[in-house]
Amino acid sequence: MDNAEAEATSQMAEASRWYRAPAHDVEVSEAVLRQREQHLQLLVDTLPTMVWAAEPTGEPSYLNKRLIDYVGIVLNDLDAPDRSRLQMAITSSVHPDDAAAVGQALGHSFATGAPFAMKYRQRRADGVYRWTDGRAEPLRDASGEIVQWYGVSFDIDDEVRSAEALRRAHDKLALSSQAAGLAELAASIAHEVNQPLAAILASANALERWLMAGNPERALQSARSIMRDASAAAEVVARIRALFKGTAAARQQHDLNSIVGEVAGLLQEDLQRWDIAVELDLGRALPAVTVDRVQIQQVLVNLLRNGIEAMEKTPRGRRAIGISTRQVAGAVEVEIRDTGSGVDAPERIFDPFYSTKSDGMGMGLAICRSIIEAHGGKLWTKATGPEGTSLVFTLPIVS
Amino acid sequence: MTDLSPLIAVVDDDQRLLESLENLLESAGYRAITLSRPELLFEPGRLQSVDCVITDISMPGIDGFELRDRVIAARPGLPVILMSGRHEIAEQIRARTPPEPFFRKPFDGRALLDTIERLIASSRA
Numbered sequence: 261m262d263n264a265e266a267e268a269t270s271q272m273a274e275a276s277r278w279y280r281a282p283a284h285d286v287e288v289s290e291a292v293l294r295q296r297e298q299h300l301q302l303l304v305d306t307l308p309t310m311v312w313a314a315e316p317t318g319e320p321s322y323l324n325k326r327l328i329d330y331v332g333i334v335l336n337d338l339d340a341p342d343r344s345r346l347q348m349a350i351t352s353s354v355h356p357d358d359a360a361a362v363g364q365a366l367g368h369s370f371a372t373g374a375p376f377a378m379k380y381r382q383r384r385a386d387g388v389y390r391w392t393d394g395r396a397e398p399l400r401d402a403s404g405e406i407v408q409w410y411g412v413s414f415d416i417d418d419e420v421r422s423a424e425a426l427r428r429a430h431d432k433l434a435l436s437s438q439a440a441g442l443a444e445l446a447a448s449i450a451h452e453v454n455q456p457l458a459a460i461l462a463s464a465n466a467l468e469r470w471l472m473a474g475n476p477e478r479a480l481q482s483a484r485s486i487m488r489d490a491s492a493a494a495e496v497v498a499r500i501r502a503l504f505k506g507t508a509a510a511r512q513q514h515d516l517n518s519i520v521g522e523v524a525g526l527l528q529e530d531l532q533r534w535d536i537a538v539e540l541d542l543g544r545a546l547p548a549v550t551v552d553r554v555q556i557q558q559v560l561v562n563l564l565r566n567g568i569e570a571m572e573k574t575p576r577g578r579r580a581i582g583i584s585t586r587q588v589a590g591a592v593e594v595e596i597r598d599t600g601s602g603v604d605a606p607e608r609i610f611d612p613f614y615s616t617k618s619d620g621m622g623m624g625l626a627i628c629r630s631i632i633e634a635h636g637g638k639l640w641t642k643a644t645g646p647e648g649t650s651l652v653f654t655l656p657i658v659s
Numbered sequence: 660m661t662d663l664s665p666l667i668a669v670v671d672d673d674q675r676l677l678e679s680l681e682n683l684l685e686s687a688g689y690r691a692i693t694l695s696r697p698e699l700l701f702e703p704g705r706l707q708s709v710d711c712v713i714t715d716i717s718m719p720g721i722d723g724f725e726l727r728d729r730v731i732a733a734r735p736g737l738p739v740i741l742m743s744g745r746h747e748i749a750e751q752i753r754a755r756t757p758p759e760p761f762f763r764k765p766f767d768g769r770a771l772l773d774t775i776e777r778l779i780a781s782s783r784a
């Protein structure tokens with residue numbers, strides 16, 4: 261027997277391992293079963309994707325033809341005296357830089373039953389490493405026990421490379437620097453406001469002490485400092501407001517749908533990474549709006565980021581963001597929906613510095629609202645609940 | 660002159676904060692010197708006369724961390740209290756072990772006074 265033949269035979273033998281018949285099927289005749297297996301084998305080998313199966317413990321038990329051809333490894337190659345097939349499979353086919361992470365993620369899945377999903381570099385038969393999207397899910401019997409793991413992997417190298425090129429292009433855009441700058445901007449605003457607040461608090465404490473010590477002159481002096489520092493704080497706030505008011509000069513006629521498209525493109529990678537489905541419902545022939553394009557992009561980025569962040573605990577498969585645009589009386593309306601956790605305190609989310617996130621500045625929505633209002637529009641929460649949240653903003657149409 | 664109350668040096672580039680902290684310290688019976696630039700702390704004789712240093716972290720030139728290191732090198736054991744209005748810096752510092760005396764602005768004046776009292780007492784012990 262030559263190699264290919266041997267492999268074909270061993271694959272047939274493996275076929276029964278690939279397909280675990282559900283219990284109620286056992287009465288089916290041997291011949292029918294064999295036929296079914298062959299059929300399935302053919303199907304699995306013709307699928308335009310790489311497929312593997314593994315024992316509940318994670319030991320690889322089956323590789324389909326496409327996978328064998330791609331990595332140039334057959335199951336027997338994975339048998340080593342001192343190491344498991346799984347370890348061999350990882351060391352021989354995963355990029356050394358990714359091997360530890362892949363091993364860890366697979367180990368976690370096999371130990372807990374959680375689905376595996378990861379992007380890593382896989383070694384092709386010709387020795388070239390290519391980006392691969394690998395996924396695996398357990399098959400469970402009626403009692404919930406795992407009987408088999410099924411895995412697929414896709415070569416996504418071309419996509420990854422073009423996404424990288426796209427990202428580099430995006431980096432040059434003002435938008436991404438604006439979006440990234442938001443956190444720093446918020447941090448320096450916080451610092452600017454904290455400074456006079458600290459002075460006020462110290463003076464107030466001193467005021468109390470001077471009063472108790474019966475020293476009205478120093479108490480009065482403290483009160484004056486408080487007044488002075490409080491106006492300084494108010495001034496900081498006014499300055500921030502002016503900053504976000506934008507100058508009318510930066511405003512031009514724009515098609516809102518194309519701004520939405522750009523922002524959706526910018527966040528595409530995040531959306532994909534979190535398995536978020538995107539539903540765009542863009543109104544046709546919307547009238548142009550006169551806006552500062554970068555600011556409106558910034559608003560959309562913030563609203564979408566919030567939506568994405570709200571879906572952290574939503575099961576994959578149920579995560580979705582909907583963006584719709586439509587014309588209403590005198591304005592164009594944009595709605596952004598998510599299937600996230602819902603808002604806890606809808607009356608507070610537009611307050612500056614209100615955040616329920618450990619790393620949130622709580623400035624996102626406050627800034628969005630001031631940008632929209634500076635454009636003569638409105639931003640509000642349309643609906644929120646355990647099913648998700650919908651925020652809407654309008655921009656007036658000026659004829 | 661040993662009956663004089665402790666002398667606290669406050670270093671910050673924000674004049675309002677210097678004034679208010681001076682006021683707070685005096686209301687608690689301390690003497691205070693306010694310095695708007697870190698270098699002033701290292702003028703001849705100055706460091707020898709103080710009992711505690713309170714310094715902002717983000718300042719142009721010498722920052723608060725460097726200032727603390729230089730103070731400790733010159734006068735080991737002299738209490739140095741750091742403060743900052745930046746949340747990021749606050750997080751960095753809180754993650755450190757052993758914890759060092761630090762206040763994020765704005766802070767409670769009483770807590771600052773308590774810390775000063777405790778640090779001066781233990782530095783003299």
Ligand SMILES: Nc1ncnc2c1ncn2[C@@H]1O[C@H](COP(=O)(O)OP(=O)(O)OP(=O)(O)O)[C@@H](O)[C@H]1O
Binds near residue numbers: 567598601619623625
């Ligand atoms: N789509 C949403 N679903 C659920 N909660 C939301 C949503 N959008 C906003 N929130 C709530 O409103 C709060 C304020 O949002 P905001 O964007 O102003 O700040 P943040 O996202 O916490 O921080 P950042 O300044 O980084 O944007 C959030 O912390 C969150 O609790």
Ligand SMILES: [Mg+2]
Binds near residue numbers: 562565566624625
């Ligand atoms: Mg936000």
